[in-house]
Structures are given as structure tokens and as C-alpha cells.
Amino acid sequence: MSRIVVVDIDGCIGCEACVEECPEVFSMGPGDLAQVFNPEGADEKKIEAAMEICPVNCIFWED
Template structure:
């Protein structure tokens, strides 16, 4: 299964991914963008977040 991953070391905290895919991305208690633990991730939505990420910090990884 493909899983979206956020590299918080390069994330600029624009929250664009949260705006595009609030069902997948959220800001955790530490204030960092995180991916929700889901059984599957809608590729179209994640690809849209990847497309609009200004720091290119969102990628797909095989689990």
C-alpha cells in the first residue's frame, strides 16, 4: 500500500495540504503536519496536495 509522508524538516507550515485533504493531513499537538493513520489513502487527493506543496515535502512511500 502507498502511504503519504510529510518531511517536516522541509515543511513550511503553509497548511495547503490540510486545506486540500483535511481527511488525510492534520496538525498534531506538537504543531507539525501529520498524516492520519488510515486503511487507504485516496491517490487523487494526496496527489493534489503534493502538486500544491510549495516545499515539495509530501511524497508517497510503499508500506
């Protein structure tokens, strides 16, 4: 993967939508906020589905 998925924890509301959509990549971390624990755990299409389901759009790609 040439880019890596990142969660902006300052924007995260802890809804767990990304974890439900893509548990291979996301988990709940400190403060009950989403975190990326395995950035290569799923293909980009599945990660992008988690990005799209995020109600606060705090998941993005970083080069």
C-alpha cells in the first residue's frame, strides 16, 4: 500500500462505525476513540467503506 489510513482522534466521536465496518484495520483505543491498529489488514476498498460510513469524516489517507 502506498498510502496509510489515519484516524484524526480530535474529530472522532467514538461511534465505532469504522470498527464495525472494518475490524481488520480499526479498533477502539484509549478514551474510547477509534484507532488504526493494522493499516494493511484490509484492501483499500474495504477501508474506504469505513471512511464513508464515518459520520464525522475523521478517517483519511496519508501519503
